[in-house]
Amino acid sequence: MSKRTYYAPKGGLPPQTQLLTDRAVFTEAYAIIPKGTNSDIVTSFLPFWEGARFWVIARPLSGFAETFSQYIAEVQPGGGSDRPETDTGVEAVLFVVEGGMTVTIDGTPHDMAPGGYAYLPPDANWTLRNNGTQAVRFHWIRKAYQAVDGLDRPVAFVTNENDIAPTVMPDTDGAWATTRFVEPSDLRHDMHVTIVTLMPGAVIPFAETHVMEHGLYVLEGKAVYHLNQNWVEVEAGDYMWLRAFCPQACYAGGPGPFRYLLYKDVNRHMPLSVPAG
Template structure:
C-alpha cells in the first residue's frame, strides 16, 4: 500500500481576520497560485457534471502558457459525469489525490484510488463516477491532441504510482528523480504528467531554460523555486505555471521530501505561425 502523501486540503474560506497579503503572483514568465487562494468562492461548475466543483488553475492564454488546461476536481458521493469532455480533440490525464472514482472507458470500468493515474485518448468515450461514501479529489489535465501523419494514436493507460519506480537523475546520488507514468520514449504521446521527487537537500543545479511549458502542483513538502529572476518559496498545495523558456531551478531544503505533479508538452515539432 502506498505511503505517499498527496495534498488535498483546499476549499473553504479564510477568516475575516486573515491578512490580505500573500505570495500569489502573475508575471509575463510565470504564475504562482498558492493554496490559500483556492477557496470555495473561486470554483467553477461544469456542464453535464453533477455534485462536482472544480478549481481551474491553468488554461490556454495567448502570449502565456498555450498548450493545456489543468483542473482540481472534487466529486461528492454519487457525483460525476456521463459526458465529461465536450471537446473531441481533448485528451485527458487524471491523477487521484483523495478518495476513489470509477472511470468507464469504452464500456469498461476502471477503479482509481489516491495515487492512481489514467490517460484517456482524444475522442474516446469515457464517463466518471464517485460511488464511494466520501468525496473524491483528482487533477485533470486536458490537452488538444496533435496527430502526426503515419503515427498511430496513443492508447489509454490505467496505472498507479506504486507500480512505478522513481528514475533517478544521473549524477545526483539519489537526491532527485522522476516517476513516469508514460514511457518517455513513446512518441505517440504529446504530453507527460509525472511526479518529481526531491530528497532533502536535493537541487536542480542549473537554470533550466527549455521549450516545454510546465504546470507544477506541489503534492508534498516545501522548497524554494527559482522562476525567471525570482526565488519563490512554495509548499504542498501551491501551483506554479511556467511559460516556455522560463528559467527555472529548485532547492529542496527539507526537512522532508519535496514532490510535485509535473505537466510538460513533448514529442512534437514547434508550430509555425
C-alpha cells in the same frame, strides 16, 4: 521510501481577520497560485457533471498557459459525469489525490485510489463516478492532441504511482527522481505528466531554460524555487505555471521529500505560419 502523501484542497473561506498579503503572483514568465487561493468562491461548474466543482488552475490564455488546461476536481459521493468531455480531439490525464472513484473507459470500469493515474486519448469514450462515501479530489489535465501523419494515436491506460519505480536522475545519488507513466521514446504522446521527487537538500543544479511549458502542482513538502530572476517559496498545495524558456531551478527544503505533479508538452515540431504565396 516514506509513505507518499498528496495535498488536496478543501475549499472554505478565510476569516475576515486574515491579512491580504500573500504569495500569489502573475508575471509574464511564470505564475504562483498558492494553496490558500483555492477557496469556495473561486470554483467553477461544468456541463453534464453532477455533485462536482472545479478549481481551474491553468487555461489557454495569451501570455499564460498556451498548450493545456488543468483543473482540481472535487466530486461528492454519488456524483460524476456520463459526458465529462464536451470538446473533440482532447486528450487528458486524471491523477487522484484524495478519495476514490471509478473511471469507465470503453465499457471497462477502473477503480482509482490516491496515486491513481489514467491517460485518456483524444475522443475517448469515458465516464466517471464517485461510488464511495467521501469526496474524491483529482487533477484533470486536458490538451488538444497534435496528431502526426504516420503515427498511431496513443491508447488509454490506468495505473498507480505506487506500481511504478521512479527513474533516478543521473549523478544525483538518488536525491532526484522522476516517476514516468509514459516511455519518453513513445512519440505517439505529445505531453508527459510525471511526478518529480527531490529528497531534502537535493537541488535542480542549473537554471533549466527550455521550450517546454510547465504546470507544477506541489503534492508534498516544500522548496525554494528560482523562477526567471526571482526566488519563491512553495509548499504542498501550491501551483506553478512556467512559460516556455522561463529559467527554473530549486532547492528542496525538507524535512521530508519535495514532490510535484509536472505537465510538459513534448515530441512535436514548433508550429510555424506558412508565408502567403
